[in-house]
Amino acid sequence: MQPLELVSELSAFLPTESVLYEGEDLRPYECDGLSAYRQTPMIVVLPQTEDEVIKILQICHRTKTPVVPRGAGTGLSGGALPHESGILLSLAKLKRILELDPASRTARVQPGVRNLAISEAAAPYGLYYAPDPSSQIACSIGGNVAENSGGVHCLKYGLTVHNILELRVITLSGEILEIGGSGLDASGYDLLALMTGSEGMLGIVTEIVVKLIPSAEKAQVVMAAFDDIREAGNAVANVIGAGIIPAGMEMMDRITTRAVEEYVHAGYNLEAAAILLCESDGTVEEVADEVLRIGEIMRQSGAIEIKTSRDESERLRFWAGRKAAFPAAGRVSPDYYCMDGTIPRKSLAFVLTGIERLSSEYGLRCMNVFHAGDGNLHPLILYDANQPGELQKTEEFGAKILEMCIDVGGTITGEHGVGIEKINQMCSQFTRHELEMFHSVKAAFDPSGLLNPGKAIPTLRRCAEHGAMHVHRGEEKFPDLPRF
Amino acid sequence: MQDVIDRLADTIRAAHPESPLCIRGGASKDFYGNCTPGRDNNLLDTRAYHGIVSYDPTELVVTARAGTRLIDLESELLANRQMLAFDPPHFTESATIGGCIAAGLSGPRRSSAGSVRDFVLGVRMMDGKGDDLHFGGQVMKNVAGYDVSRLMVGSMGTLGLLLEISLKVLPRPSVEMTVTLQMNESDAIERMNHWAGKPLPISATCFYNHTLMLRLSGAEPAVRAAHLKLGGERLEDGDAFWRSVRDQTHPFFQSNQFLWRLSIKSTTPQLSLPGQQLIEWGGSLRWLITDPDLPHEDVRKMSKAAGGHATLFRGCKPSMDAFHPLSPEMMLIHRRLKEKFDPLRILNPGRLFPEL
Ligand SMILES: Cc1cc2nc3c(=O)[nH]c(=O)nc-3n(C[C@H](O)[C@H](O)[C@H](O)COP(=O)(O)OP(=O)(O)OC[C@H]3O[C@@H](n4cnc5c(N)ncnc54)[C@H](O)[C@@H]3O)c2cc1C
Numbered sequence: 001m002q003p004l005e006l007v008s009e010l011s012a013f014l015p016t017e018s019v020l021y022e023g024e025d026l027r028p029y030e031c032d033g034l035s036a037y038r039q040t041p042m043i044v045v046l047p048q049t050e051d052e053v054i055k056i057l058q059i060c061h062r063t064k065t066p067v068v069p070r071g072a073g074t075g076l077s078g079g080a081l082p083h084e085s086g087i088l089l090s091l092a093k094l095k096r097i098l099e100l101d102p103a104s105r106t107a108r109v110q111p112g113v114r115n116l117a118i119s120e121a122a123a124p125y126g127l128y129y130a131p132d133p134s135s136q137i138a139c140s141i142g143g144n145v146a147e148n149s150g151g152v153h154c155l156k157y158g159l160t161v162h163n164i165l166e167l168r169v170i171t172l173s174g175e176i177l178e179i180g181g182s183g184l185d186a187s188g189y190d191l192l193a194l195m196t197g198s199e200g201m202l203g204i205v206t207e208i209v210v211k212l213i214p215s216a217e218k219a220q221v222v223m224a225a226f227d228d229i230r231e232a233g234n235a236v237a238n239v240i241g242a243g244i245i246p247a248g249m250e251m252m253d254r255i256t257t258r259a260v261e262e263y264v265h266a267g268y269n270l271e272a273a274a275i276l277l278c279e280s281d282g283t284v285e286e287v288a289d290e291v292l293r294i295g296e297i298m299r300q301s302g303a304i305e306i307k308t309s310r311d312e313s314e315r316l317r318f319w320a321g322r323k324a325a326f327p328a329a330g331r332v333s334p335d336y337y338c339m340d341g342t343i344p345r346k347s348l349a350f351v352l353t354g355i356e357r358l359s360s361e362y363g364l365r366c367m368n369v370f371h372a373g374d375g376n377l378h379p380l381i382l383y384d385a386n387q388p389g390e391l392q393k394t395e396e397f398g399a400k401i402l403e404m405c406i407d408v409g410g411t412i413t414g415e416h417g418v419g420i421e422k423i424n425q426m427c428s429q430f431t432r433h434e435l436e437m438f439h440s441v442k443a444a445f446d447p448s449g450l451l452n453p454g455k456a457i458p459t460l461r462r463c464a465e466h467g468a469m470h471v472h473r474g475e476e477k478f479p480d481l482p483r484f
Numbered sequence: 485m486q487d488v489i490d491r492l493a494d495t496i497r498a499a500h501p502e503s504p505l506c507i508r509g510g511a512s513k514d515f516y517g518n519c520t521p522g523r524d525n526n527l528l529d530t531r532a533y534h535g536i537v538s539y540d541p542t543e544l545v546v547t548a549r550a551g552t553r554l555i556d557l558e559s560e561l562l563a564n565r566q567m568l569a570f571d572p573p574h575f576t577e578s579a580t581i582g583g584c585i586a587a588g589l590s591g592p593r594r595s596s597a598g599s600v601r602d603f604v605l606g607v608r609m610m611d612g613k614g615d616d617l618h619f620g621g622q623v624m625k626n627v628a629g630y631d632v633s634r635l636m637v638g639s640m641g642t643l644g645l646l647l648e649i650s651l652k653v654l655p656r657p658s659v660e661m662t663v664t665l666q667m668n669e670s671d672a673i674e675r676m677n678h679w680a681g682k683p684l685p686i687s688a689t690c691f692y693n694h695t696l697m698l699r700l701s702g703a704e705p706a707v708r709a710a711h712l713k714l715g716g717e718r719l720e721d722g723d724a725f726w727r728s729v730r731d732q733t734h735p736f737f738q739s740n741q742f743l744w745r746l747s748i749k750s751t752t753p754q755l756s757l758p759g760q761q762l763i764e765w766g767g768s769l770r771w772l773i774t775d776p777d778l779p780h781e782d783v784r785k786m787s788k789a790a791g792g793h794a795t796l797f798r799g800c801k802p803s804m805d806a807f808h809p810l811s812p813e814m815m816l817i818h819r820r821l822k823e824k825f826d827p828l829r830i831l832n833p834g835r836l837f838p839e840l
Contacts (some may be wrong), residue, residue, distance in 0.1 A: 073621045104751045105681050129679060148627050159625065161603050161634070182791025184594065184768045185638070187808035188818055188836070190601055191632035197627040213833070217683045235654035239543035243565060243655030283683055285705035342623040345545050374624040414625035429628055433615045440824035441630045444817055457629065 001063040002044050006087075009059055010045055014052060018093070018436065020044040025286050029088050031350040032073040032080040033135075034421055036337070041068070043081030048093045050170070050206040058174040059085060068171065070110060071143030072205075074135045076338055077419025078147065079455055086453075091142050094206065098119050104182070105212045106165060111142025111205050118210060127212035130157035133415075134323060143204045148197030150415040152248040152322070155373035156281075157213065161196040166209035167414035169195060169202070172451045177203060194441070199417050199456045203443040212353045218279035219247065220291050221318050224307040225272035225297035229253060229356075232274040233348030234371045235301035235378070239278060240295055240345065244290060247281040249373030249399060250322050253352075256367045257321065259328040268319040269305050276303075276372065277318055325369040326380070333365070333382035337394050341405030343416035345375045354404050355379055360399045364390075377405070401429060418456045426456075427463035435460060485549070492645060493614040494530055507832055508577030509551060513587050517807070519800045528645065530582050534625040537648055538622075541566060545605060545622050547650040550582025555658040556582055569597035569654040572732045573713060580644045588638025591730035592699070595680075595765035597654065608648035609636060612826030622650045639831035642840050647711045657687070657701035659732035662722025665696045669754045671729040671764070672696045676766040677751050685710050690729055691763040692736055699726060708763040719733050729764065735744075736762045737771065742781055742799035744772040749791030752757055753758035754788060771797075784808060807836060815839060 003021060008018045020026055021043045022305040047053045060067045066086030073080055079249045084090045095112035102125035107118055113197055115136040118147060119128040133139055139149070145167065146243045148323040152231040180192040232251055239246065252260075252275055257268040276298070280290040291308055298306050309315035315454060319339070329336040343351055354375075367380040379401055383394040402412045402425050412418070414423040426435070437438035438457040442449070458466070499505050506523040509692040534551035539562040544565045548557050548685070554574050555759045561567055571591030572584045585607075590599045606620030620626055620633035636643060667675070667716045681685055681707075687701035697723060698714065719725060728734040738742065741759070750767035759774030772783070776799060787794035795810035810818060815837070822829070822840045833840065 101751075102681065103677055104749055105677075117722060122558060148631075150625055154625070158598065158602065161631070162598060167584070171642060171813075173601070175816075177813055177817065178811065179814075180749075182749035184748050184765060185588070186700070186792075186811050187793040187795070188635055188814060189639055189643075189821060190588070190637055191814070191816065191817065193601055193631050193637075197630075197631055201750045202630075214681050214683045237542045240544060243658075245654065274496050282702070283685065283707045288702050289703045289705055342625045344623060345539075346540065346543060371625075376625050409621070410623050411621050411626040411628050413628050415627060426628060431617075434617050434619065434629070437611070437617060437619075437632065437824070441632065441821065444820035444824060446509070447820075451590050 001065065006043060006059070006063065006065065007398030010043070010056065014045060014047065016249065018046040020047070028088070029070065029073070029082060030193045032075040032078060034076050034078040034238055035077045035417065037081050037384070037420055039082045039084055041088040042085050044090060046093045047480035050094070050168070053089070053170055053204055053206055054174045056087070056089060057170055057172055060447060060450060061173050062446065066447070066449065066453050068452050069204050071146070072114070072138050073149060073356050074139045075143060075417065075419065076100070076340070078416040079417050079419035081420050081451070083410050083453065089204065091140065091204070098207070102127060105184070106209050107212060107345070108207060108209045109141055110207060111140060111145070113141050113473055114141050115141055115144055122212045126215050129162050129210050130154075130213055131160050134326065140209055141210065145196055145205050145208060145414065146198065147417045150371065150374070150376070150448070152250060152371065155249060155371070156245050156247045161193055163211050164192065164196065164208055165190060165211060167195055168204055168207035170204045172203070172446045173247040173446055182209070190271045197417070199419060199425070200452045201344065201442055201456050208273045209380065212452065216247070217283050218287045219277045219279055219281040219315060221266075221309045221315050222291060223307045223318050224275050224276045224295045224297065224303040225269035226302060227272055227304050228274070228302070229274045230349035231302040232276055233352060235298055235303065236348060237278060237345045237455070238297050238301050239294060240373065242293065244293060245336055246294065246373060247279040248277070249279070251275070251368065251370055252322060256325055256328070256369045259332045259367065259474070260321040260324045263267045263328065264315050264317070264320040264324050268321055269309070272304060277322060303389050322369065325367070329367055329380045329382065334384045334386065336383070336396055337381040337383060338416070339377065339379045339381065339398050340403050340413050340416040341402050341409035341410055342374065342376045343405050344410050344461045347410070348372065348375065349409040350471055351404055351408060355401060358397055361391055364394060364397055371414075375410070387395040399425065406438045420455055423456070423462070426458050427466050432460060435463070485533065486575045489616065489647065490839065492528070492533065493610060493616070494643065496610060496612065496614040497524070499828070501828050501830060504830045504833045506584070507645055509577060509580030510553060511585035512574060512576040512579035513583055515798055516587055517800070518838065519802050521609050521802055530580060530645070531541045533647060536560060537701070542710055543622070543630060543709055544653050545650060546653050547622060547648055548581050549648050550580060550646045552581050553577070554579045554581055554584055562656070565656050565657050566810065568651065569601065570594055571597070571602045572600065572728060573715050575731055575734070585637055585646055586639060586641045591717055592690065592726045595689065595768060596687045601634045602636055603652045604633050605652055607633040607636055607646055609644040612642045612828055612831050616647070616823040620650065624652065640836040642836050643823060643830065659704045659707045660687070660699060660701045660722060661707050661715030662697060662699045662719040662725060663714065665698070665712060665716040666694055668694060669694055672763065673753065673767045674750070679714070680766045684714070687714060689724055689764065689766050697725065713839060736760065736771070739773045741773050742776050742778070745772065745797040746770040746772060746783070746787045746790070746797040747795075748787055748790035752790040755790070757783065757786065780804070807838070810837070825833045
């Protein structure tokens with residue numbers, strides 16, 4: 001259908017300001033948090049009700065128009081990258097907290113609600129929503145569901161998938177699916193888990209019931225400095241090995257601490273090769289006990305300096321630098337590229353050393369600031385997009401890091417999703433049959449294939465064309481497809 | 485072990501829709517799910533594929549073959565002071581980890597620690613075409629591709645044969661204490677919900693016969709402090725009590741009537757249904773022993789109204805549905821998934837829903 005015909009169909013039930021189709025109006029929607037990829041959408045729609053969402057999808061279904069859902073656009077893998085001849089469906093205006101029930105410790109919210117807004121609304125009841133991505137002041141809960149987002153405290157409290165109970169989902173053909181329930185499980189297949197992390201490929205999430213948990217009585221953070229990054233990596237494994245699950249365990253290397261210290265004055269040891277921030281929370285008694293044990297393990301693991309936060313303001317100051325790491329990267333370099341592999345904790349030292357080596361090989365600086373307790377790496381490669389060839393070099397460096405993650409038994413994405421960014425690496429992580437199964441799952445929800453096309457799961461053809469296919473678990477991939 | 489896999493694949497590839505396969509591990513949950521006639525004729529026994537593939541305590545991850553017995557797996561974990569925190573029911577000693585994942589049942593610790601699917605990190609499975617597939621992995625966070633491994637949990641073997649499962653494990657709490665408090669049912673429901681909103685180390689709850697049982701778990705000083713706060717009399721052998729609830733050897737479950745499992749909103753007030761009830765999971769799980777003549781509709785409707793669903797847990801007959809019926813929209817998705825994973829309908833057909 002012609003764009004203007006679509007616009008007039010949409011305008012029949014949406015207010016003028018909710019249907020955008022002219023140059024300047026479309027600009028803010030060209031990319032998500034992965035700004036290296038840009039595409040102007042044909043039309044942007046901003047529905048305010050679920051009913052409007054359904055009508056929009058029915059039109060798209062009938063006219064075979066591709067649809068790309070978008071939350072707050074903070075995604076880092078290009079999942080919300082528009083389609084040139086499609087509709088970008090922003091859920092940003094569905095932003096009401098519909099119900100907050102302190103007794104059952106749940107909140108029913110619309111997808112455009114900001115992650116942090118939920119915890120703010122729950123705070124008067126001594127409750128909060130646990131998953132806390134660093135982007136939590138901006139990112140939407142709908143986007144969190146689509147990416148299965150995590151955060152600093154997910155080591156102990158779980159990812160998005162562990163903290164939601166119920167979803168309302170609209171399929172591309174406009175049907176309503178009620179998934180999950182108010183109990184702790186539901187009848188039939190676990191579609192709640194399947195939807196979580198599905199990157200807007202299976203349906204549009206229009207309502208979410210999240211779990212709220214009681215705020216801890218007390219939290220304290222142990223900051224340990226190491227003069228060898230391998231020792232820091234091993235300390236992480238030692239804490240877990242001792243039977244402690246800290247509320248969070250994050251690592252920052254020297255170039256990161258130096259980049260942030262200037263702004264936050266957290267008191268980081270700037271000579272140390274790496275520092276660990278290890279938080280304990282719980283009852284007063286639990287925390288007192290755990291902090292002592294963590295300190296002792298850090299010492300035995302070779303820490304050169306250990307500080308324990310004495311009060312809440314010091315605790316927040318220790319964390320401030322961790323939270324400021326991304327903006328700091330933006331200040332020390334014109335551009336940065338955030339990677340997101342997960343590896344077994346025991347391989348931390350090995351992979352970090354490997355990244356160091358690659359960094360000097362490529363002549364690109366790399367900051368490491370990440371969820372160490374989960375083995376979830378976030379190398380930030382610093383580059384300058386205005387230098388010809390530097391983005392390409394950066395992407396190559398990044399791809400090498402991801403292959404290293406696969407080699408040690410890890411994965412190419414821990415929490416940022418595949419989107420458009422890691423679609424080629426999917427060919428390295430999965431076999432042909434596995435990818436086919438993913439396409440089948442997609443088809444079960446969206447037989448038309450109009451929802452977020454071209455993302456998350458590569459076509460078999462694409463994998464054949466992508467040179468990086470390697471022999472995986474002893475079998476050759478796509479043996480019957482032509483090589484290019 | 486590859487020879488075992490090859491044999492399993494041969495069996496699957498040779499199967500016909502007229503004589504479908506019944507996947508079975510330790511037969512501990514034979515009673516569970518729809519009762520499908522003739523299911524003993526074509527057994528696909530998983531027990532030959534057993535043993536722990538890898539276990540590294542500092543990674544908090546164990547990978548086991550589907551036919552591994554739960555007791556063997558758990559005793560290996562216990563030796564390292566770790567556990568399957570979702571506390572799976574065994575019912576019998578023969579229970580396997582494959583059956584545990586396929587049935588998707590969790591025990592008393594579930595309300596505080598999380599469910600089976602919360603701990604599944606990855607699976608190796610065989611679909612209805614005999615293809616050997618890996619989903620997820622051995623790391624804590626993984627969003628590459630759809631979460632097929634968690635989809636397998638509770639699918640009752642209708643989507644594929646589980647071969648290997650990677651699970652997150654947790655350290656055992658250093659101290660556990662069970663206390664008993666006397667009160668009526670509505671007070672118990674109110675108290676359990678109230679306490680769940682407070683930072684207290686409560687790891688399991690059970691109300692039956694005017695008695696609320698609480699298990700406190702964690703560091704010794706924390707457990708002691710919580711006991712002071714909550715009061716209650718200490719129960720000597722707490723472990724044995726929670727095991728009896730988990731494996732349904734507790735006197736409440738000794739009955740020839742129907743056993744219903746109602747999974748509902750935790751704050752739901754006392755349910756007025758004829759029969760006896762036992763409450764777990766802070767009010768979210770209500771077990772009901774009742775007369776087989778009680779109309780199913782009543783139980784289903786009441787659970788639905790309470791935001792949840794009801795399963796006829798024990799007592800199912802060929803003409804009855806064990807699981808709560810789905811909406812037509814949801815059934816459509818289920819049917820399409822089944823068609824993709826098991827196009828010939830040769831894996832446990834009918835065990836979950838007659839349509840699958
Ligand atoms: C500075 C910074 C720090 C970050 N830190 C973290 C972190 O610590 N942990 C982490 O996990 N992530 C982090 N992220 C990534 C990002 O914030 C998360 O992925 C977040 O969940 C995306 O939410 P969003 O609302 O911005 O979604 P968008 O970027 O708008 O969309 C993300 C994906 O979800 C789909 N989608 C959005 N809404 C819906 C819906 N209602 N229904 C169906 N599909 C939908 C989109 O199509 C797209 O595929 C960070 C990003 C930035 C920029």
